[in-house]
Amino acid sequence: MSLLTDETGKELGIATVAQDISERKKAEEERLSLQKKLDQVEKDDSLARMAGAVAHNFNNMLAAIIGNLELAMLELAWEHFPGLCAFVKRRYSEK
């Protein structure tokens, strides 16, 4: 807003400039909402990656545990462990 005067300094009126910024406001809001969504996607993505890495480590440990267990079962002198035999048989038949 500015005051308009003539060459002698006499006031003539006031000039104002107005601009409709509703579009800009809307765009800004949209940008913020998209940014928020992007942040969430990035958060989900890093969480998924972390879960994947944990699962990967677990599966490696499980490979060693289950593998050794299976080998032990194949090597075992079963006739010396009738109770264990019965247990394993029961568990297998449940499956």
Next chain:
Amino acid sequence: MPLSSEDIVKNEKSIIGSTRNIELSGTVLLVEDQDIVRKVAMAFLERLGFDVMPAMGGNEAEALFRSNHENICLVLTDLSMPGMNGWGTLSALRAIQPDIPVILSSGYDETHALTGNHVDQPQAFLRKPYQLKSLKEALEKALKD
């Protein structure tokens, strides 16, 4: 009624399988960086009738393969390893011998593990943890072609 030792022998046959359409013998190059996993895989392979040449990583595998590839019938490699990973190893070995059968093994599931644009593809994928039976199936699949 407890199992007799005879049952166990039968049980073992059903686990390992008694029909052998595909010859399960020869030398397997086993690439795995984790000691405990490599030891189990080695015992499995030996139990199935293979000789095993172990390597702790891609670079070691490449060197071993370069000097022994005439004697190696198949490669079983882990995917995630420090240094050269499973894909890098696969490409390096295929560069030496383009028709070498390869099984890629990983603790990641198949879709996750096999994503990406890889020119060289394995004959089979083996999800960890695996049992003797799945290993045998993967070996048969890989050696069939």
